[in-house]
Amino acid sequence: MSGHSKWSTIKRQKGAKDAARGATFTKLGNAIAIAARSGIDPDTNFSLRLAIDKAKAANMPMSNIQRSIDRVKDKSADQLQEVIYEGYGPGGVAILVEAATDNLNRTYPDVRLAFSKHGGNMAEKGAVAFQFERKGQIRVRGSGEDIELVAIEAGADDVISEDGETIVYCQANELSTVRDNLKDKGLEVVEAELSYIPKNTVEITDKETAGKIMRLMEALEDLDDVTNTYVNFDIDEQLLG
Numbered sequence: 001m002s003g004h005s006k007w008s009t010i011k012r013q014k015g016a017k018d019a020a021r022g023a024t025f026t027k028l029g030n031a032i033a034i035a036a037r038s039g040i041d042p043d044t045n046f047s048l049r050l051a052i053d054k055a056k057a058a059n060m061p062m063s064n065i066q067r068s069i070d071r072v073k074d075k076s077a078d079q080l081q082e083v084i085y086e087g088y089g090p091g092g093v094a095i096l097v098e099a100a101t102d103n104l105n106r107t108y109p110d111v112r113l114a115f116s117k118h119g120g121n122m123a124e125k126g127a128v129a130f131q132f133e134r135k136g137q138i139r140v141r142g143s144g145e146d147i148e149l150v151a152i153e154a155g156a157d158d159v160i161s162e163d164g165e166t167i168v169y170c171q172a173n174e175l176s177t178v179r180d181n182l183k184d185k186g187l188e189v190v191e192a193e194l195s196y197i198p199k200n201t202v203e204i205t206d207k208e209t210a211g212k213i214m215r216l217m218e219a220l221e222d223l224d225d226v227t228n229t230y231v232n233f234d235i236d237e238q239l240l241g
Contacts, residue, residue: 010214028058032065033071033072034227035048055068081104085111088128089115089118094198096132097111129196135157135195135197136195137167137192137195143161150187168182179192200232206239211239
């Protein structure tokens with residue numbers, strides 16, 4: 001995939017500054033609460049099942065998970081809404097920021113400050129989003145031609161091997177089917193999620209710009225209301241040392 005971005009891989013490798021587990025659980029809980037609005041049964045609500053699986057992988061207690069689901073039924077609780085902010089960072093990279101918030105008057109200024117403080121700027125709705133496409137993204141344990149062929153047979157649109165894993169891309173509405181097909185074929189699915197994949201990437205070749213981009217992305221990730229970030233850079237990880 002020509003537009004493959006390394007940001008999700010870098011986030012995993014760097015731990016995305018998971019300094020406070022409580023903050024991590026807050027983000028996961030918000031994602032569960034948002035997904036649960038479409039139904040509180042994970043057997044019939046695939047988005048909720050994905051959110052729960054991600055929370056379990058982070059060792060989030062079941063009591064926290066259930067509390068997040070129950071928030072949907074609590075009419076007295078502040079209700080979360082999903083919002084996407086768009087902007088540009090150093091080097092002209094395009095950035096999408098997903099957030100779940102009960103107070104837009106808090107979240108928007110926080111995101112705007114992170115952009116302005118680290119050499120970026122927010123953009124009008126739609127100015128950046130067209131550079132990305134919604135895809136299913138599945139990480140599978142192991143790599144090699146055999147796994148890639150199995151993934152294609154399972155319904156993958158594209159397959160990339162990196163760091164001992166295989167990243168499988170599929171149409172967003174086929175994520176559940178492809179994930180289950182991979183499991184049925186004996187592959188170990190590490191993670192499955194809906195993601196925004198850049199159609200093309202911006203190559204970053206100098207250390208200073210790379211550092212500025214990473215500081216901006218980490219500042220955005222540090223915000224409690226932000227649930228995910230996407231960027232279209234292609235960067236040599238040696239520049240991040």
